Amino acid sequence: MMDQVAAGVYQLRIKRFVNVYFVETGTPGEWVLFDTGLPGSDKEIIAAADKLFFPGTRPEAIILTHGHLDHMGSAKELAAHWNVPVIAHPLELPYVTAKALYPPSDPTVGGSLAFMSRFFPKQLPDLTDVVEALPLGEEHPPYLAQWRWLHVPGHAPGQLAFFREADRTLLGGDAFATTNHESIPAVLLGIPEISVAGSPFNYDWAQCRQSVQTLADLNPAAIGCGHGPVIKGPAAAAGLRKLADNYQLPAQGRYLAEPARTDASGVEHLPPKPVDKLPKQAAAIGAGLLLAGATWLLVGGRRKKPKHPKPAKSYASTRHAKPGHRPGA
The missing domain is CATH 1.20.5 (Single alpha-helices involved in coiled-coils or other helix-helix interfaces)
Known part of the structure; x- marks a missing residue:
């Protein structure tokens, strides 16, 4: 399903669950892909790009909001097909190059997504041959001079959001969601609701809340996130402001009292692992x-064996009996 977020910005919903974005650079025929969906999504994304632009088109680059599997799952295949680089925040590089694992998911935080997180794979595809670090000294992401990037950690160490000031378009990654992540029907049906994203993967709740407040201050007019439908108009800014002002922390969880700490090489410290019942x-x-x-x-x-009926007397034993004579009499 393809929806337009704003001028030159298109959202492709894959399997009703995860989104990728086609963003035009401002030069005719040039565009950038944000995120790559789940593993095995490459053919669907290529077909959508060919339909949206022209057959055989390719982006200038692939930019990851972060490196979780549902965002970088098809990056390696797409980079090879199009012969383009994959760009990520430097703090994401240890995870997408198989040098480190993200902080473990927290199934004890509660909810349907937390339950399923027990079964999600931990190891990611290795993008060593195709990934490049986002230039931190530049305000604008590569090829997108009209946009600026923002570092919004908490869900992932190097998570990025992207904002276009001209029309206040925000691509928020998983800093928040535009559907209720804890409602499977809401996710599958694409019911719009700005809410907390990815609770079992949020390793620093204070950073998550601060990231939402940072993005709410942008007063966006159109929003696209990693999960959920496009939200436009007054509902976009109002919904995000409501979430920022009333950010609900979970009642329990591994990272609630103490966050995980990460650095440029990966995870530096983890709080004690809670008992998973x-x-x-x-x-x-x-x-x-x-x-x-x-x-x-x-x-x-x-069990007692069933009693078998006594065998009936054979025809041979009775056929010679005299009339009126009972056998054995």
Whole structure:
């Protein structure tokens, strides 16, 4: 599904869950791709680009808002297909070059996404051969002189957002979401609602809240995020301001009292790992089912064998009996 965020900015929703963006540079025929979706999304993205621009088109570069798997999953394939670089904040490089792992997800924070996070892969594709560091000394991202980038950490160490001042268009990455991440129907149906994004992956809640406040101060007129539909008009700024002013922290979680700390090489410090009750509960349920199965087999094996009826007398034993004579009489 393709939607227009603003002039020269288009959102492609992949599998109703994750978004990528085609952003024109201002020069006819030139554009940049923001994020690459889940692994296996490359053909869908290429087909959308060919339809949006012209067959055989390619971007000037691929820019990642951050390196989580649902944002960089197809970067390696797309970079090879188009022969273009992938650009990310320097603090993301350890993770997208397989030198480090992100802070572990926190399934104890609660919610449907937290439950599923237990099963998400931790290792990412290695982009060493194609990735380049965003030039931090430049206010504008490469090829996009009308835009400026903002560092908005908390969800990922080098997470980026992008803002075009001319029409107040904001691409927020996963600093927040434009749908309720904790509602599976809302995500699948694309119901618009500015909300906290990616709770089980937020390793520093103070930074997450500050990042939302920074972006709310931009007073955006159009918003596109990593997850959720496009939101335009007064609802964009009002919804983001409401989230910033009433940012709800989770009631529990590993990173609530103490954040993870990261540096240029990866994770420097992690708070203690909380007790995750689900594996024990799952083990208990499994043991119970196993015990029930063993009991059923044991009891079933000891059941009394059904009594067989006595065999009927054969025809041979009766066919010679005299009329009126009962056999055995």
